[in-house]
Amino acid sequence: MHDRDLYSQVLGLTKPWKVKDVRLGMEEQQVVVWIEWPEDLKVKCPDCGKESIIYDHAEERSWRHLDTCQFKTILRCRVPRVKCPEHGVVTMNVPWAEPHSRFTMLFEGFAVDMLQACQNRTKGQVILKISWDELNLIMRKAVERGMCRRKAEPIQFVGIDEKNFGRGHNYVTVMSDLDRGRVIDVAETNETKAIDSLWQSMPKTQRDGVVAVSMDMWEAFINSTRNNVKQADIVHDKFHIVSDLSDAVNDVRKKEHAMLLENKNESLKGTKFLWLKRPERMTADQKERFKALNKDQFAVGRAWNLKELFRHFWDYVYVKPARDFFKRWYFAATHSRLAPIIKVAKTIQNHFEDVITYLKHRITNAFAEGINSKIQQVKTIARGFRGFANYRIAILFYCGKLDLYPR
Numbered sequence: 001m002h003d004r005d006l007y008s009q010v011l012g013l014t015k016p017w018k019v020k021d022v023r024l025g026m027e028e029q030q031v032v033v034w035i036e037w038p039e040d041l042k043v044k045c046p047d048c049g050k051e052s053i054i055y056d057h058a059e060e061r062s063w064r065h066l067d068t069c070q071f072k073t074i075l076r077c078r079v080p081r082v083k084c085p086e087h088g089v090v091t092m093n094v095p096w097a098e099p100h101s102r103f104t105m106l107f108e109g110f111a112v113d114m115l116q117a118c119q120n121r122t123k124g125q126v127i128l129k130i131s132w133d134e135l136n137l138i139m140r141k142a143v144e145r146g147m148c149r150r151k152a153e154p155i156q157f158v159g160i161d162e163k164n165f166g167r168g169h170n171y172v173t174v175m176s177d178l179d180r181g182r183v184i185d186v187a188e189t190n191e192t193k194a195i196d197s198l199w200q201s202m203p204k205t206q207r208d209g210v211v212a213v214s215m216d217m218w219e220a221f222i223n224s225t226r227n228n229v230k231q232a233d234i235v236h237d238k239f240h241i242v243s244d245l246s247d248a249v250n251d252v253r254k255k256e257h258a259m260l261l262e263n264k265n266e267s268l269k270g271t272k273f274l275w276l277k278r279p280e281r282m283t284a285d286q287k288e289r290f291k292a293l294n295k296d297q298f299a300v301g302r303a304w305n306l307k308e309l310f311r312h313f314w315d316y317v318y319v320k321p322a323r324d325f326f327k328r329w330y331f332a333a334t335h336s337r338l339a340p341i342i343k344v345a346k347t348i349q350n351h352f353e354d355v356i357t358y359l360k361h362r363i364t365n366a367f368a369e370g371i372n373s374k375i376q377q378v379k380t381i382a383r384g385f386r387g388f389a390n391y392r393i394a395i396l397f398y399c400g401k402l403d404l405y406p407r
C-alpha cells in the first residue's frame with residue numbers, strides 16, 4: 001500500500017525493516033505504524049553479532065515517535081529474538097531507538113532540542129504531549145548519556161559554590177569547570193562528605209591536574225579541597241569578600257540609623273541604597289546627595305570608605321606590595337571601632353594566604369554566580385522538583401554543556 005512506503009520513508013527506516021501496517025485513529029488523533037523484520041532473514045545477536053535464524057518474537061512494544069501531520073505517532077513492533085549459543089535467547093537491537101527506551105531516537109533528540117530552547121519544562125511537556133515523568137526520564141537519560149561521554153580532559157580551575165534548595169536552609173553544592181564555563185556536578189548538601197564525593201567522582205588524572213579552586217570561606221569547602229586536591233591553591237572568591245564587606249557597611253548603617261532616630265535625627269533615613277550602590281553607577285543627583293552625606297562624619301561613611309579602599313587590593317599584580325597594602329588596611333579596619341568591619345577584616349586576615357592567591361590565578365566564582373542565576377531560572381520555571389535527584393538532572397541538563405543526544 002502507498003502509505004506504507006510513505007511511512008517507511010518518513011520514519012527513515014533502514015532496510016530490511018519495513019512498515020507492515022499503518023492505522024489512523026481520528027478519535028485519538030493518533031497514527032500507529034507497525035514495523036516488521038522479514039521472516040526469512042537472519043538476525044544478529046546484539047551481544048556478539050553472530051547471525052542466526054529468527055528464534056521467536058518478543059512481545060509487542062511501542063515507541064513514541066515524532067508527530068506526523070500533527071498526529072501523535074506510535075511505532076509498534078514484535079522484535080525478533082535469536083538463540084545465540086553463547087548468549088541464549090536475546091532480542092535483537094532496533095535501529096530507531098536505544099535499548100529499553102519508550103521513545104525513538106529522533107523523538108528523544110527533538111525533546112532535548114525543545115527543552116534546551118524553551119528552558120521550560122511545563123511548556124515542553126505540553127508541546128511534546130508527554131507526562132511529567134516521561135519528561136524527567138528523557139532528561140535523565142540525556143544527562144546520563146552526556147556524563148558517560150565526558151572525557152577526562154584537564155581542568156585547571158574549579159569553582160565550588162553553594163546554592164539554596166527547597167524550603168529552609170538547605171544547600172546543595174555546585175562544582176564548576178571555570179575553564180569551560182560548565183557545571184561538573186552537584187552534591188546534595190554543603191557538608192564535607194558531599195564535597196568529598198564530588199572530588200572523588202572526578203577521574204584521578206583530572207583531579208591531579210587542578211591548579212586552583214575558587215570558593216567562599218566555608219570550612220567544609222576548604223577541608224575537603226585540602227584533603228582531595230592537595231596540590232591545588234585555594235582562592236577565596238573576590239565577590240564573596242566584597243559582599244561580606246557590603247553587608248558589614250549595611251549593618252553599621254542600620255545600627256547607627258537606629259541610634260540617630262532615638263535623638264529624632266533622620267539624617268540616614270532612606271539612604272540604604274546609596275551606601276550599597278557602586279559610585280560609578282550613581283546618577284548625578286545621587287552622587288551629589290552621597291557626597292554631602294559622606295562629608296558628615298557618620299560611622300557608616302567610615303565603614304563605606306574602608307570597604308571601597310579594599311577594592312584596590314584586587315588590582316595589585318605583585319605579592320609584596322599587596323601584602324603591605326593589606327597590612328595597612330587591616331590596621332585601619334581593626335582600629336575603626338566598627339564591629340562588623342572588624343569582624344570581616346579578621347576573617348580575611350585568618351584566610352589571607354588563600355586570598356592573596358588571587359594575584360597568581362585571577363579566578364573568581366563570577367562564572368559560577370552566572371550559573372547560579374541560570375539555575376534560579378530553571379528552578380523558578382520548573383516548579384515542583386521532586387527531590388534532589390531531578391534538581392541535579394535539570395542543572396546538568398541546562399548547565400553541564402553535555403552531549404545529550406541519543407545515537
Ligand SMILES: [Zn+2]
Nearest residue numbers: 045048084087
Ligand atoms: Zn551472542
